[in-house]
Structures are given as C-alpha cells and as structure tokens.
Amino acid sequence: MAKKARAPRRRPELTSDQVPVVGLREPCPCGSGKRYKQCHGRASREVRDLPPARSFEGLAGECDWVALRTFVPAATAPLRLAGSDQSVLVATVLPLAWPSLVAPDGTVYLGAQVPTPGSGDASRDLGAALAAGLAAKAGTVPEVPIDSSSPRLQDLLDVSVAPSVEVHPDVSYWSSGLVPEGDDDLVAAVASSVERVNAAIDPxxxxxxxxxxxxxxxxxxxxxxxxxxxxxxxxxxxxxxxxxxxxxxxxxxxxxxxxxxxxxxxxxxxxxxxxxxxxxxxxxxxxxxxxxxxxxxxxxxxxxxxxxxxxxxxxxxxxxx
Missing domain, CATH: 3.30.1460 (Yope Regulator; Chain: A,)
Structure with a gap:
C-alpha cells in the first residue's frame, strides 16, 4: 500500500517577539525545522535598526562627509539646517575631541571625528551631537546621549546642500571665540591640545x-x-x-x-x-x-x-x- 505524501510543514504564524533568540545556526524554536537565521531570526534582523552600509547616503556631498569623518586633519564647512537659519559649522576635530559645542556667540560646532564608540552609524552619532548642540546654551559643551531614537544628519540638515569644505593648515579656528572664557584650566587644556593636534597635522x-x-x-x-x-x-x-x-x-x-x-x-x-x-x-x-x-x-x-x-x-x- 502506497504511503500518503506528507504535507509540507508550515512555519507557525508567530511574531518575532514570541520566539526566543537562539544561535543563528540552531533550529528555530518555532518548530518550523529551519535554522533560526533562515526563519524568525531573519525577521528579527530586519526589525533591528542595523547601521546602513553608507552612513552619509542621501546627503549632498556624501564623499566629502566621508573624507571629513575619516582622514582630513583640519577643515571646516558651514551647514544648512532644514527649516532653520541657525549658524552651524562642522569641523574635523574640536578641542579635547568634543562631539559638539556651542560657542559664546551661539554658533553650533559639530566635530566630525570623535574617538569614542558610537552606534555604528556615523550619521546617527553626528546627528545626536548636532541635536544636543542645537538644544544647548551658548558657551557650553553638551552631553551627547546616543540611542536608536537619536536623529541622523539626514533628519536635521538640508540634504540638497553640500558642505563647502575649507581645509586649514592647522586648528587655529579653535581660537576665535570658540572656547568660553573664565575657566583657566579649560583654556590651558585647549591650548595644550592645539599644540598636540597641530604637530600631528599632515599638509x-x-x-x-x-x-x-x-x-x-x-x-x-x-x-x-x-x-x-x-x-x-x-x-x-x-x-x-x-x-x-x-x-x-x-x-x-x-x-x-x-x-x-x-x-x-x-x-x-x-x-x-x-x-x-x-x-x-x-x-x-x-x-x-x-x-x-x-x-x-x-x-x-x-x-x-x-x-x-x-x-x-x-x-x-x-x-x-
């Protein structure tokens, strides 16, 4: 007597938050018979806010953003916000590697190169720093919390305007009213930082x-x-x-x-x-x-x-x- 053909096993209709996370190559706990990475693990990876392959995609001047973030030692560029005329300037590096600061005149400075771990998405890290600067008072260095809800640069900037990059021979742009006066220790620390940074700059x-x-x-x-x-x-x-x-x-x-x-x-x-x-x-x-x-x-x-x-x-x- 011929055996009946077995109906194909269907994956249970469960949401990803109903299935516990296991190793990607282990059987999926939902009972589908597939590996986790090919079943509910795929859905969970799609739901996660994974960093984009191109951090600055969608911004005019994407290539210059990569250069500023990666290897240009001393440069600045004015930025245009979406729907605001607030004065904002991106600089490759800021004093003491601050992510952002608000100068005494109210100009918000954004540091492109920050040697601290971030979200894995450079645009989100910079967006969080810019948002913190926009919300801070003049003459302050804001704290910069970064999480999945932090804005990206694409959320804050006029994406149609490319940064007009000006390369500098040194970081003398730090000294034109950038650092708040009155804190002698801070002024001395910045002066020492200027010397170290300038000594390391390649023309x-x-x-x-x-x-x-x-x-x-x-x-x-x-x-x-x-x-x-x-x-x-x-x-x-x-x-x-x-x-x-x-x-x-x-x-x-x-x-x-x-x-x-x-x-x-x-x-x-x-x-x-x-x-x-x-x-x-x-x-x-x-x-x-x-x-x-x-x-x-x-x-x-x-x-x-x-x-x-x-x-x-x-x-x-x-x-x-």
Missing amino acids: TVRLSSVDAAYWVHAGDKWNLRWVLPHEEDAVMDAFARLHAAGGSALIEGSRMVGSFRAHGLTVPVWELPPSTPAAALEEPAATFAARLGDALAVTGPLTSDERRARAGLAGRQVTLR
Missing part, C-alpha cells in the same frame, strides 16, 4: 577640479586620496580594466598603491613622485575622472588580465571603521 589640499579628492603630504610620502561615489563592485571592475590597460596612473611616476573602504564608499590612494604639488594634479585628475567614467560605462565580464588586476587591487584594500 592637506582639496582639489578643485574634481569632487572629494585630497592631496596629502604624509611624512616622506606624497599621495592623493579620492573618495568615489560609485558602488564598490563597479569601482573595482573599472579600476581593474584601467590597470590591465596600463591606465591607472594619475601622472607620470605615480602609482595606485591600494584603496580603503570607509562608510560604504571606496577611496583609492595614489603614491605621487616626491614633492609633487597639489596644483600639478588638477588637470590630470579631471582627465582621469573622464577615463574612469568611460571604464565604469563598460559592461560585460572582465578578461583574464582584468580579473588578475582586480584580485591584486582587492588584496591591497582595507576597511576603516
């Missing part, structure tokens, strides 16, 4: 011919770091095509030494001949941008030489958190 210039490309003189090296807005796979394929064709150099004597990922974007790095000035890169950078655009437009699989070039480029890539 940096933002190119004007292309977006988010920064010439840097670091120690005995001259290089260009260029934050690109394209998806990583497309960028890596395009650079593989250029490299295989001998077209990845920026100027004669330069070479692309690798790249790093930062906040979801790719930042290629070129080593330049010693003493190359920033001005010498303006025209070559614009020419390279056109060449890269042509390579990005190419579709179809990579050739064997291009695949080898891509593997080499991937091997020289690191991720910055």
